[in-house]
Amino acid sequence: MTALLSPPRPEVATKRPPRKKIPVHWFYLAPALILLITFTYVPVGNMVWYSFHKWDGLSPAMDPVGWDNYVRVFTDERYWRVFLISLYYFVASFAQIAIALYFAVILSFSTRFRNLFKGILFFPYLLNGVAVGFVFLYLFQPGGTLDSVLRLAGLGEHARLWLGDPDVANIALAGTSVWRFTGLSFVLFLGAIQSIPGEIYEAADLDGANRWHQFRYIIAPGIRRIISLSFILAISGSLAVFEIPFIMTGGANGTRTFVIQAYETAFQFRQIGLASSMAVVLLLLVLLITWIQRRLVPDDEVSLS
Amino acid sequence: MTRFLKYVSLVGASVIVLGPLVVVLFAAFKTHAEYGTTGPLTPPRDWFNVDNFATAWSKGHMLRGFWNTTVILAISLTGTVFVGTLAAYAISRFTFALKRLVLGLFLVAALVPGVTTQVATYQIVKSMGLVNTSGAAIVLFLGTDIVSVYIFLQFMSSIPRSLDEAAVIDGANRFTVYRKVILPLMRPAIATVVIIKGIAIYNEFYIPFLYMRSPELNVISTALFRFKGPYGAQWETIAACTMIVILPTVVIFLLLQRFIYNGVTAGATK
Numbered sequence: 001m002t003a004l005l006s007p008p009r010p011e012v013a014t015k016r017p018p019r020k021k022i023p024v025h026w027f028y029l030a031p032a033l034i035l036l037i038t039f040t041y042v043p044v045g046n047m048v049w050y051s052f053h054k055w056d057g058l059s060p061a062m063d064p065v066g067w068d069n070y071v072r073v074f075t076d077e078r079y080w081r082v083f084l085i086s087l088y089y090f091v092a093s094f095a096q097i098a099i100a101l102y103f104a105v106i107l108s109f110s111t112r113f114r115n116l117f118k119g120i121l122f123f124p125y126l127l128n129g130v131a132v133g134f135v136f137l138y139l140f141q142p143g144g145t146l147d148s149v150l151r152l153a154g155l156g157e158h159a160r161l162w163l164g165d166p167d168v169a170n171i172a173l174a175g176t177s178v179w180r181f182t183g184l185s186f187v188l189f190l191g192a193i194q195s196i197p198g199e200i201y202e203a204a205d206l207d208g209a210n211r212w213h214q215f216r217y218i219i220a221p222g223i224r225r226i227i228s229l230s231f232i233l234a235i236s237g238s239l240a241v242f243e244i245p246f247i248m249t250g251g252a253n254g255t256r257t258f259v260i261q262a263y264e265t266a267f268q269f270r271q272i273g274l275a276s277s278m279a280v281v282l283l284l285l286v287l288l289i290t291w292i293q294r295r296l297v298p299d300d301e302v303s304l305s
Numbered sequence: 306m307t308r309f310l311k312y313v314s315l316v317g318a319s320v321i322v323l324g325p326l327v328v329v330l331f332a333a334f335k336t337h338a339e340y341g342t343t344g345p346l347t348p349p350r351d352w353f354n355v356d357n358f359a360t361a362w363s364k365g366h367m368l369r370g371f372w373n374t375t376v377i378l379a380i381s382l383t384g385t386v387f388v389g390t391l392a393a394y395a396i397s398r399f400t401f402a403l404k405r406l407v408l409g410l411f412l413v414a415a416l417v418p419g420v421t422t423q424v425a426t427y428q429i430v431k432s433m434g435l436v437n438t439s440g441a442a443i444v445l446f447l448g449t450d451i452v453s454v455y456i457f458l459q460f461m462s463s464i465p466r467s468l469d470e471a472a473v474i475d476g477a478n479r480f481t482v483y484r485k486v487i488l489p490l491m492r493p494a495i496a497t498v499v500i501i502k503g504i505a506i507y508n509e510f511y512i513p514f515l516y517m518r519s520p521e522l523n524v525i526s527t528a529l530f531r532f533k534g535p536y537g538a539q540w541e542t543i544a545a546c547t548m549i550v551i552l553p554t555v556v557i558f559l560l561l562q563r564f565i566y567n568g569v570t571a572g573a574t575k
Contacts, residue, residue, distance in 0.1 A: 023399075023401060024399075024479060025395040025399035025401055026395075028391040028392065028394055028395035028399075028483075029391070029392050029395045029396070029407065031387075031388045031391060031392070032388050032389065032391065032392035032454060033392070033407065033410070035388065035444070035447055035448035036410060036411065036414055036448065036451075037410075038429065038448060039426060039429070039444070039445060039448030039449055040414045040417055040422070040448070040449065041410070041414070042425075042429060043422040043425035043426040043429060044417060044422055044425070046425040046428065046429070047422060047424060047425035050424070050425060057427075057428065099318075102314070103314075103315070103318065106311050106314075106315070111311070111315070112312075115562075117315050117318075117319065118566075119558070119562060120318075120319045120322050120323065121318060121319075121322060122566070123322065123558060124322060125569075126504055126508075126554050126558055126565070127508070127551060127554055128507065128508045128510075128525065128526055128529070128550050128551065128554065129508055129510050129526065130510055130526045130527075130529045130530050130550070131529060131547045131550045131551050134329075134529070134532075134533075134543055134544075134547045135325050135326060135329050135547060136325065138325075138328065138329055138332065138345070138540060138543075138544065139325045139328070141540075144345055145324070145325065145328045145345045145346065148344050148345050148346050149346070152346070179321070179322070179325070184569065187566055187569055187570060188569075188570060191566075191570040211307075236418060240418050240420050240421065242420055242511060243510055243511070247510070247530065247533075259420055259421075262424065263423075263515075266423075266424045266427075267427075267515070272424060272428075275424045276424050276425060279421045279422065279423075279424055279425075282418075282421045283417060283418070283421045283422075286416065286417075286418055286421070287416060290416050
């Protein structure tokens with residue numbers, strides 16, 4: 001930009017080689033841009049194109065079908081039902097955020113064994129998804145850990161097929177998801193709380209504010225942005241749930257999520273067009289939610305000073 | 306009273322976090338007969354019974370899984386560091402007309418969840434002939450990483466430009482500046498990216514599962530997943546295998562705790 005505004009310098013212009021060379025910065029950018037375009041933008045473009053066709057992914061012929069795939073996604077129960085499954089994970093994410101916030105607040109102040117507790121709460125986030133799936137398959141087995149604990153507590157009659165009963169299977173899976181991801185929200189909140197300057201608490205202490213007041217008037221406003229970001233991640237995350245239900249139930253007993261359905265439609269039933277239209281719908285939802293978040297919480301708001 | 310409740314809640318949460326893992330550890334040390342007769346909450350009779358680990362290690366071809374994971378990790382991480390730092394260098398140190406557009410492309414891409422585009426990405430990877438090779442995972446781990454570019458960009462803006470200028474006056478060209486001045490100073494950011502991306506790759510399931518079907522290409526996650534079918538009735542073997550997969554994470558976490566916290570925070574909030 002500044003080059004355009006500066007006065008022309010003829011001595012440079014005369015030295016310029018006759019053939020126009022590619023500016024050097026493009027060589028530095030090329031690897032990243034080529035990868036970005038090949039594996040993000042081209043797929044998004046292709047996906048929109050496929051979504052208006054009937055295609056098995058193999059044959060050279062693609063039948064244009066207009067909006068048929070989209071109509072099917074919204075009218076066939078098999079496809080729109082999976083959105084309802086997202087609601088379980090969405091509700092669970094409120095629990096996740098609340099638990100994470102509670103522990104982030106209490107572990108921001110002096111507590112015995114603080115680092116140990118921090119480590120324990122965060123640890124599940126680092127675990128391999130398949131390992132987590134197996135650990136919880138074991139937990140929810142008939143006669144497994146959960147049933148044994150219930151029996152010990154004298155609640156043996158509440159034992160049930162945790163993953164086999166469609167009424168509770170999604171709750172069990174969403175619970176697993178909370179176990180796995182609370183540590184991430186926790187660490188994010190912890191980092192945000194620590195960035196609030198300590199003098200503010202001291203001043204509040206002098207003014208006689210108790211812990212709840214401090215939370216209500218200092219911490220909550222101070223970390224508003226990260227809380228709102230967590231909700232956005234929660235919404236888009238609950239639309240894109242895949243690993244836990246796929247590993248634990250394979251989508252059986254009414255636990256099929258949007259991504260499992262799209263995966264099966266594309267790679268088992270080879271309906272690439274239909275699966276693409278599902279993916280386009282999911283992508284648009286995620287973009288819409290992000291846009292709403294940007295509107296509700298502009299970046300340059302929130303300041304403590 | 307509130308202090309008491311605070312510790313009760315902390316201990317309760319720790320039990321909920323560790324409990325499910327501990328019972329799996331118990332199961333991993335039990336013999337098949339012992340597993341059948343004792344409840345899940347009973348500790349194993351013999352803590353030195355490593356038969357299940359041996360079975361899991363050999364039947365699950367875990368060595369191959371760890372090897373494949375390591376190769377993919379090493380190549381993807383090295384690639385990410387170079388691709389990311391080069392791009393960040395161009396964006397932060399050069400002035401050019403399309404810069405806003407390039408930045409915008411990275412920004413918008415960060416909003417697209419990878420899991421949504423796999424149907425179409427699969428066709429591209431297939432046309433490159435990479436399906437059923439480790440190359441599929443490597444190019445995808447390289448190509449889908451926008452967060453690293455952000456971390457590099459943010460860190461690079463804190464390196465004073467006067468250092469570059471001094472090097473240029475001493476006769477260094479742009480690439481020498483990158484290699485001799487910028488790259489060594491970027492070490493903390495590189496460590497952050499290597500840690501968060503390394504954890505993500507070690508734990509990734511969808512991409513290897515989708516693109517690398519043949520057993521020889523199994524990584525840790527897919528090797529473990531294969532136990533689900535044939536070993537459905539042998540929980541003590543599955544438990545041992547699960548522990549084998551978790552163990553490296555525990556070790557890395559204990560060694561690098563502080564870096565991991567910082568890395569995750571830097572990666573998630575941009």
